[in-house]
Amino acid sequence: MSDPEDDELKRHALAQIASALSVPIETFLDPSVLCGDHPSEADQESELLELFRQVRDVPARRRCLGFIRALTEPKASETE
Incomplete structure (x- = not known):
């Protein structure tokens, strides 16, 4: 089972990385989830x-x- 605190830390770290690279956080997520077949x-x-x-x-x-x-x-x- 996933630890909610751990998940929050991961989301925060990912947001910081995205911010540092000036890209949306979605850049790091599975494109099939966000864009379908695109x-x-x-x-x-x-x-x-x-x-x-x-x-x-x-x-x-x-x-x-x-x-x-x-x-x-x-x-x-x-x-x-």
């Missing part, structure tokens, strides 16, 4: 990095980075 942001980042490392063609890597950069640049209408 992968967590961390899972998506891991997959993106793993796939990028498999791209050996330098021009293809540049195109990939260009695509990501274009997605993250603010649109002209957003900066006005």
